Amino acid sequence: MKEKQQHITDRNESGLSNLTDEELWVSSAVADDTQQYDVDQAFERFRKRTGLDQSGKQSYKWYRTWSVAAVAIVLLGLITVTAYWQGSRQIQSNFSDIVVEAPLGSKTKLTLPDGSTVWLNAGSKMVYSQGFGVSDRRLAFQGEGYFKVEKNDEMPFLVQTHDVNVTVVGTKFNFRNYPEDEEAVVELLEGKVALENQLKEEAVRYLSPNEKMVLHKATGEMDITSAKVKEATLWTENILLFDEDLLPDIVRELERSYHVQIEIENEDLKQTRFYGQFNQLEQNIYDVLDMLSETGKLKYHEEGKVIYLK
Known part of the structure; x- marks a missing residue:
């Protein structure tokens, strides 16, 4: 053991x-x-x-x-x-929205947090987050604006409207899309923009410098053509240019620019086109109407605060 x-x-x-x-x-x-x-x-x-x-x-x-x-x-x-x-x-999530408007009869210029510059034409409105440039560069827009966008490949600049969205990285373009207008127009001066049709399903379209996109709101059709795009930004210098435009379009532009009310009494005038260039700082609304009257195609008179064309 x-x-x-x-x-x-x-x-x-x-x-x-x-x-x-x-x-x-x-x-x-x-x-x-x-x-x-x-x-x-x-x-x-x-x-x-x-x-x-x-x-x-x-x-x-x-x-x-x-x-x-x-x-x-x-x-x-x-x-x-x-x-x-x-x-x-x-x-x-707690960022507030910032609303910038250009009242009728005036224009507004501002610099966004990312360094981009925007001119807003009369009667235009832009909404963007207080945190713009933190995680995205997205804004809602209506009216007419000239955009000079600072380049940022990693964070595209997106302009959203009811009819068409415009996405860019860094460029210069003019965007016109008033709610009451029959067309939305984008004209590109530099760089490249992507266009997303919100009215009709189709592939993304692209603009190159000296090209213009016209979106017909009634049909959703999008046309791209060559254009003298520098003329599109003349309004930033207080110049009004009408290049064979229809009278109803001219009237809307005059109402916004001069903050007046104009009525077209003669229905035939709505199909009439006019050409003219005016300086807002030197010519008032009556100077413009006098020059349009000199074409012999229309006459005007004023009753109260309304100007009538016939």
Whole structure:
């Protein structure tokens, strides 16, 4: 019996000698897992059993402390990133809309947060977020505007309207789309623009410099032709140019530019076209009407605040 006990003891001692301190520590911890587990007491029993000195305990406590600290740092990092992401989304969702309008009889020029410049013609309106340029460069628009867009390949500049959307990276273009007009017109001076028809399903169309797009609102048809696009921005210099335009279109332009009310009494006049160039700063509404009358195609008179054409 003594020989058998000695054989078992020798085998156990031989096995223990091949294990590391960590393996021994795990073994002794598992051995007592049926009792309420106390880490410090278990380690103390293990130290007495193996003859491990006090420095081992200090090393273990140091390891435990830094393990907890490392987990805390990781959790803190995750919490920080999550809080930043949620905070950023919350801030963006709380951005207010900024509304810019050019009253009838006047024009407005402004610089957007991304450095782009916009001229708004009389009776025009533009709405964009207070966070414009943070995650996107998108704005809603109606009327007439001349846009000089700062280039940003990673964040396209989008002008949205009911009839057609215009997307650019960096360019100069004139966009005319008053709600009451029968046509929406985009004329490109520099760069390239993408046109998305909102009235009729079709592929995205593109404009090159010195080209003009006309969208017919009644049919949704989009036509692209060559044009003298520099003339499209004359209004920014207070010049009114009518190039064989129909009288109803001219009347709408005069009403916006001079803030007056004009009625066409003679229905036949609605199919009449006129050519003329006027300087708003030097010529008032009556000067313009006098020159149109000199063509012999119409006459005008005023009753109260309304000007009638016949």
